Amino acid sequence: MSKLIKPEHYEPLLTPKQTEQGIKLIKDFFQINLSTELKLRRVTAPLFVLKGLGINDDLNGVERAVSFPIKDMGEAKAEVVHSLAKWKRLSLAEYNIEPNHGLYTDMNAIRADEELDNLHSLYVDQWDWEAVITPEQRTADFLQNTVKRIYSAILRTEYLTCEAYPQIKPFLPSEITFIHSEDLLKMYPDKTPKEREDAICKKYGAVFLMGIGARLSNGEKHDGRAPDYDDWSTESEPGKPGLNGDILIWYPVLNRSFELSSMGIRVDPKALLKQLEIEHQEDRKELFFHKKLLNNELPLSIGGGIGQSRLCMVLLHKGHIGEIQASIWPDDMRKECESWGMPLI
Known part of the structure; x- marks a missing residue:
């Protein structure tokens, strides 16, 4: 409960019915824009x-x-995904998708350890x-160009949402800062x-923060990132390692920065070996995914994840993600949020 933020003067701008309609509007419109902008086909995951x-x-x-164990496969263990960062790259190869x-x-x-x-x-x-790229596209310029295209899709979705619900006013800046x-x-x-x-984020409104996962000049990482995808x-x-980053915005409803996406150019065999060594995880070279990558059986790629409930939360000006999605919350959090005017689904 100590990390729960109470929005100042909070009042939902939409009724529950309008909220559900707004969620569908945003999800339908944004994914079409994203797929068109980056030439992506939808697949089942x-x-x-x-x-x-x-x-x-x-x-x-x-x-x-x-x-959980799988009864019909000799009790082999299955894991609920944290994300599909590496599964997508395998799928690019299976679908033989061109650059x-x-x-x-x-x-x-499901992330059971989430705070x-x-x-x-x-x-x-x-x-x-996830998209296939060429060796020449493994650059910071290409990464930044891709970020700009994703951000433009977000801006178009914000415009549509505000047109549908005039009580919601746009706040995102027209450009993202790198x-x-x-x-x-420094x-x-x-x-x-x-x-x-x-x-x-308060200074610029929207930022793409690059170089997440490597140690900085103070000996610390800005944030953690697994060694085998970005x-x-x-x-x-x-002096500035990193072909990855996070799309962050300043969210006035909560008066704080807000991450919408984590993304980056993916490791090639050389970068994978280097990052596994840095993180002392060389034993992962023997795993199925890593063997295929090291054997050059997977295409070079760029990819990421864009939070659906998070994007809806921002564009509908909600104070808690539980106003967008159905999940499990502590009873005291539900009561606290109810008293603040943001009942959780």
Whole structure:
């Protein structure tokens, strides 16, 4: 409960019925824009994968996946996905998708170790997307161009939402600002990573923060990132490793920064070996996914996840993600939120 934020003077702008209609409007419109912008085809995705293949997203490497035995497969263990970061790359190869095209899917996950607050839920839903690229496109410029295209789709969706519900006023800036986590550290050396995100987002409104996962000049990471999907160790600029990042905005309803997407250019065999060594996880080279990557059986790619409930929460100006999605919340959190005028579904 200590991390729960009470929005000042909060009052829902939509009725429950309008909220549900708005959620559908946003999800339908945005995914069409995303697929058109990045040339993505929709595919069906799994809710769980077999344990021990290295396919599940390890997030920061400490979160426990929800698992269960499969009776008809000799009690083999399955894991509910954290995300589809690596499964999507396998699918690109299976569908034999050509460069500059890709796929997206509705990803539903359970993250049992999540610390629950206004933004974090046990249930995670996002548009997981992945596209094939060429060796020449593994650059910071290509990454930033892709971010701009995703952000333009977000802006168009905000415009449509405000047209449908005039009581909602747009607040996102017309452009997104790019900054590297090392530069952000130099700007705010006495602040924590979260405080630095708040400061830069309040200044610019929308930011793509690059270089997530590598250690900065102070010896610390801005945030954790698994070593086997995003390429955070490649030298995109002198002294500034990282071909990945997060799309962050300043969210005035909660008066804080707000992450909408995590994405990046994915590891090639060289970057995978380097990052596994940095994280002392060389044993993962023997897993199914990692073997295929090291044997050059998977295409080079760029990809990420865009939070569905989070995008709806922002564009409908809600104070808690539980006003958008049905999940499990502590009783005291439900009571507290009810008293603040934001009843949880």
